Amino acid sequence: MTDTPILGRVVATERKPNTPHEFHFWTALDAPVGIGTIVRVETERPIAGVLPTVYGVVTEGFGYTDLQTPLHDVLGADGVPGASAIAPTERTEIRLYTAAVLRHVPEEPLQPVPMGTVHLATEQDVQLALRMDSYLQPGSERGIPVGMYRAGGTQAAVHLDADFLLGPEAAHLSISGVSGLATKTSAVEWLLGSIFAHFPQDKGGVAAVCFNVKGPDLCFLDQPASSLSDDERAMYEALQVPAEPFKDVQYFAPWTAKGFQLATLRSHEALQENVQPLTWGLRETLQYAEVLLNKDDVDAKADALIDFIKERVLDQAFSDALFDAPVEVRSFADLEKWFSTLLRAMESRNADVWRTHHVATIRKVRNRLTNISTRCRGLVTDDGSVSDLPFGQFRDRAVYVVDVANLEEDAQDLVFARVVSQLREHLEKRQLGVSQVVVFVDELNKYAPADGPDTYVRKMLLDIAERGRYLGLVLFGAQQFRSQVHRRVVGNSGTALFGRMDPDELATPGYQTLAPATKARLATLEKGQLMVRHPHFGQPIFVRFPRPAVLTGREGVERFPQAEELSLDAAITKALRRLDPSITLSWVQDSIALAGDSEDDILRARNRTIQTKPDDVKAFFRAQLKKRVATEPTRRGPAPLRAGPPLDDPYGG
Amino acid sequence: MTQAASAPLEAQREVDAPPRVESATPVEGEVMRARAVPGAPTVGVAAFLDGVQRSQVRAYLNGVPAVHGAVAAAVRIRSGRRLSAWTAPIRSHALYLPKPVVDAAVFAALVERCAVVDTLADVDPAQPLPRHPGDLTARALTAVQRERERAEQALAITWAREQREPLLIDGGIAGTEEVARSPFVVGVVKSHRTLYVAGDAMDAVLGLREGERSTAVALASPRRTPVATWYLRLRDAGARGPFFGLVRVEVALETGDTITARADLVSRWLLAERAPVALPDARWDVMVYGIRECEQYLTSILQ
Numbered sequence: 001m002t003d004t005p006i007l008g009r010v011v012a013t014e015r016k017p018n019t020p021h022e023f024h025f026w027t028a029l030d031a032p033v034g035i036g037t038i039v040r041v042e043t044e045r046p047i048a049g050v051l052p053t054v055y056g057v058v059t060e061g062f063g064y065t066d067l068q069t070p071l072h073d074v075l076g077a078d079g080v081p082g083a084s085a086i087a088p089t090e091r092t093e094i095r096l097y098t099a100a101v102l103r104h105v106p107e108e109p110l111q112p113v114p115m116g117t118v119h120l121a122t123e124q125d126v127q128l129a130l131r132m133d134s135y136l137q138p139g140s141e142r143g144i145p146v147g148m149y150r151a152g153g154t155q156a157a158v159h160l161d162a163d164f165l166l167g168p169e170a171a172h173l174s175i176s177g178v179s180g181l182a183t184k185t186s187a188v189e190w191l192l193g194s195i196f197a198h199f200p201q202d203k204g205g206v207a208a209v210c211f212n213v214k215g216p217d218l219c220f221l222d223q224p225a226s227s228l229s230d231d232e233r234a235m236y237e238a239l240q241v242p243a244e245p246f247k248d249v250q251y252f253a254p255w256t257a258k259g260f261q262l263a264t265l266r267s268h269e270a271l272q273e274n275v276q277p278l279t280w281g282l283r284e285t286l287q288y289a290e291v292l293l294n295k296d297d298v299d300a301k302a303d304a305l306i307d308f309i310k311e312r313v314l315d316q317a318f319s320d321a322l323f324d325a326p327v328e329v330r331s332f333a334d335l336e337k338w339f340s341t342l343l344r345a346m347e348s349r350n351a352d353v354w355r356t357h358h359v360a361t362i363r364k365v366r367n368r369l370t371n372i373s374t375r376c377r378g379l380v381t382d383d384g385s386v387s388d389l390p391f392g393q394f395r396d397r398a399v400y401v402v403d404v405a406n407l408e409e410d411a412q413d414l415v416f417a418r419v420v421s422q423l424r425e426h427l428e429k430r431q432l433g434v435s436q437v438v439v440f441v442d443e444l445n446k447y448a449p450a451d452g453p454d455t456y457v458r459k460m461l462l463d464i465a466e467r468g469r470y471l472g473l474v475l476f477g478a479q480q481f482r483s484q485v486h487r488r489v490v491g492n493s494g495t496a497l498f499g500r501m502d503p504d505e506l507a508t509p510g511y512q513t514l515a516p517a518t519k520a521r522l523a524t525l526e527k528g529q530l531m532v533r534h535p536h537f538g539q540p541i542f543v544r545f546p547r548p549a550v551l552t553g554r555e556g557v558e559r560f561p562q563a564e565e566l567s568l569d570a571a572i573t574k575a576l577r578r579l580d581p582s583i584t585l586s587w588v589q590d591s592i593a594l595a596g597d598s599e600d601d602i603l604r605a606r607n608r609t610i611q612t613k614p615d616d617v618k619a620f621f622r623a624q625l626k627k628r629v630a631t632e633p634t635r636r637g638p639a640p641l642r643a644g645p646p647l648d649d650p651y652g653g
Numbered sequence: 654m655t656q657a658a659s660a661p662l663e664a665q666r667e668v669d670a671p672p673r674v675e676s677a678t679p680v681e682g683e684v685m686r687a688r689a690v691p692g693a694p695t696v697g698v699a700a701f702l703d704g705v706q707r708s709q710v711r712a713y714l715n716g717v718p719a720v721h722g723a724v725a726a727a728v729r730i731r732s733g734r735r736l737s738a739w740t741a742p743i744r745s746h747a748l749y750l751p752k753p754v755v756d757a758a759v760f761a762a763l764v765e766r767c768a769v770v771d772t773l774a775d776v777d778p779a780q781p782l783p784r785h786p787g788d789l790t791a792r793a794l795t796a797v798q799r800e801r802e803r804a805e806q807a808l809a810i811t812w813a814r815e816q817r818e819p820l821l822i823d824g825g826i827a828g829t830e831e832v833a834r835s836p837f838v839v840g841v842v843k844s845h846r847t848l849y850v851a852g853d854a855m856d857a858v859l860g861l862r863e864g865e866r867s868t869a870v871a872l873a874s875p876r877r878t879p880v881a882t883w884y885l886r887l888r889d890a891g892a893r894g895p896f897f898g899l900v901r902v903e904v905a906l907e908t909g910d911t912i913t914a915r916a917d918l919v920s921r922w923l924l925a926e927r928a929p930v931a932l933p934d935a936r937w938d939v940m941v942y943g944i945r946e947c948e949q950y951l952t953s954i955l956q
Contacts, residue, residue, distance in 0.1 A: 066949065068933035076930030087928035088696040089942050090734045092949065 023113035032152035036542035043116030055129030056099030126156035145239035147543030170494030171469030177499025189548035204435025205396030220556030232546035254379035260571035263406035268560035281384030331384030394433035444477035580617035677870035685854030694925035699818035701943035722797035726804035833878035840903035
């Protein structure tokens with residue numbers, strides 16, 4: 001027990017008794033106590049030979065005088081407010097606080113909090129009060145710093161238990177707060193940095209997949225913050241987290257609808273090194289057709305035909321009496337051709353049914369499936385070219401940002417469903433490359449709403465929330481209104497962070513357990529402050545965290561303005577020059593001139609070149625232009641000498 | 654022995670003496686009259702002294718009431734507009750019993766276990782001993798009251814010896830010579846069972862307006878030290894009766910211009926103490942807040 005000054009005294013009356021989980025104490029008027037302050041109660045009466053110590057956090061405060069009614073003060077001042085100020089004596093006034101118990105030491109027998117003296121918690125007390133001692137012990141350290149507890153001159157690092165944040169004991173994190181303060185994104189960025197710095201090496205690798213669903217929020221995670229204050233740097237130092245941006249970040253974004261550029265705000269030339277296209281073909285898309293086709297689209301009959309196509313047609317030589325020769329369907333273009341051939345053949349034979357599938361069903365499925373490549377243009381390719389996240393080769397402490405901010409809602413759902421499903425499948429087989437992966441999803445209320453249709457994405461999120469911790473698949477979900485997220489998702493989040501909250505949201509039933517003063521504090525939290533709920537903490541705790549050491553989205557787009565929209569030949573040049581700096585605009589113009597007017601062919605050639613990353617980029621690219629230009633061998637071999645960029649090249653140097 | 658669970662005796666106390674009027678000699682001028690207190694109210698009181706008592710019949714020993722009495726007295730000193738304890742308060746608990754009428758063995762056993770005060774110690778043993786339980790209870794209550802007064806006087810004497818700033822005492826100051834002669838002690842009497850005015854002077858006193866005081870008079874009795882006293886109207890009585898807001902102030906006896914200046918100064922001090930109002934105390938019109946705070950302090954430490 002530390003020798004700290006007495007701050008207050010525990011009081012209990014019949015009307016306001018103490019219980020094992022709540023107690024009251026009074027302090028001097030100038031005591032440094034507020035909502036969220038952690039205190040220690042000491043008593044002189046031993047229980048079973050042991051002096052009990054109780055830790056609590058202040059949840060409510062009261063102040064009053066010996067006045068029975070405000071009218072008495074009015075009478076005393078003759079109705080003149082200023083008169084009270086000249087009274088020679090101040091009225092007796094009390095500061096009475098209610099605290100929620102965090103921990104009893106010893107834990108048994110669990111009794112009402114005894115009368116005793118109240119002290120400000122020291123750093124060591126905070127560790128004990130929050131039960132952090134169990135996971136900060138030398139040899140079994142698995143603490144992940146979440147922020148600094150600060151009150152009354154005490155500063156203490158607050159750690160989360162990695163086993164309860166990333167599994168397997170509990171997992172997932174839910175962060176709520178009003179929009180516009182950047183608290184949610186900042187907190188997640190900070191916490192990811194903390195996880196990467198502190199996640200025990202012996203627990204395997206950890207990576208993060210972040211879905212950038214709006215603006216440039218997550219587009220500059222590898223760039224250093226413009227400035228951090230001394231206080232923030234001190235916090236980084238105290239929490240032993242390096243104040244530096246993420247070292248290993250990969251960006252993935254689909255192409256724009258025109259297909260010339262990637263649809264991301266991270267399009268500045270200087271930042272293209274780690275930006276890759278995200279494109280999927282028919283096979284990848286059809287696996288998740290359910291995401292894009294709602295129940296009105298797909299009845300049982302249509303579903304049966306889709307399953308038939310997936311199992312019997314896709315990626316194999318398909319033979320049938322109606323087809324003159326075996327057909328291979330590997331892309332949306334192939335699929336369209338397959339449907340055309342089939343329907344034409346049925347028409348010529350005047351057949352209504354083919355292999356139990358009615359012609360109307362076939363037409364409907366054709367319409368819905370071939371329409372996907374239009375609805376998800378930029379993401380889904382007609383030609384089947386695939387550029388994907390490196391499933392199976394995930395790197396430890398790497399962040400993979402999937403920028404879907406510019407995609408339609410349907411396409412966002414598809415990306416989300418497929419990426420998360422792939423993560424799950426690879427984690428199940430222990431083939432992802434890391435043992436734990438954090439999936440950060442903003443606007444979780446959109447993907448897993450409390451009410452609304454039971455979509456594929458919502459079902460998948462519920463599954464992750466309930467079973468992900470066993471796999472190492474951890475969901476970090478952010479939302480403005482926690483009450484609007486499915487309760488099984490938030491309920492399964494072992495850890496919850498709260499930034500400044502909307503008062504209307506705080507009035508919803510999910511916050512009934514919070515005292516009015518705690519709610520009031522939540523409604524006025526400053527940037528950089530959070531309320532934390534964690535399985536080890538008996539009560540929510542307020543902490544401060546430093547700004548993430550990465551460039552904010554807003555600053556990022558100012559420092560790295562978005563690249564201007566390019567013409568087709570300039571876009572091709574830009575893309576190919578990342579593979580071969582000697583490629584010039586004139587060379588590209590010459591090459592694509594031979595391809596005729598088909599932009600699709602040119603873009604397809606570019607995509608295949610980017611996907612293949614051949615040693616001889618020029619030869620490979622030209623070979624892809626449907627042999628309209630003289631082809632060169634595309635096999636990998638010794639790389640030819642690459643000349644530097646010509647001086648007159650607008651993309652040079 | 655019969656257990657008893659009664660209300661505090663102080664709440665049951667009957668009016669102890671009939672109202673009366675006594676004449677007193679003015680010490681400033683020759684006529685008792687109303688005098689406007691000159692100047693603005695001034696903060697001058699440095700501390701407040703009060704005492705409390707609580708008595709309760711705890712048991713009857715063959716019909717004899719055994720009264721538990723608790724008394725406490727304290728001085729609350731003002732610093733930065735806040736009051737705090739000056740020295741430790743005086744507290745005592747005792748059982749008040751009439752020794753001559755209680756079984757000797759029982760009395761001796763009680764003395765072994767707690768403080769016991771004999772409430773018939775001053776009764777002539779040659780006279781018939783009182784046996785009426787009501788009479789014995791009243792004697793016990795008087796004994797408790799004396800104990801409280803002793804505690805108050807002890808603190809007042811210490812203050813008078815050690816301090817050079819004004820102490821405001823709730824009640825008269827004439828009971829102890831050292832206190833009664835101290836220039837640093839002011840007594841404020843709130844009740845007026847005895848009015849120290851007679852004849853036409855009564856009109857002057859009862860007709861005092863807010864901020865007015867009466868002529869100071871000398872108060873003398875065989876068992877008390879002479880003091881100077883005057884009436885002061887703290888608040889406008891309006892239609893609320895002649896005693897509303899009326900206090901009687903006691904200070905060390907002086908005469909002539911000296912007492913006039915002293916009475917005016919002390920009156921200004923008291924007028925300054927009208928705020929904050931001592932509500933919700935029923936005697937708020939005549940009680941200064943410092944005394945109420947002192948009383949609350951004592952009540953809480955007697956719990």
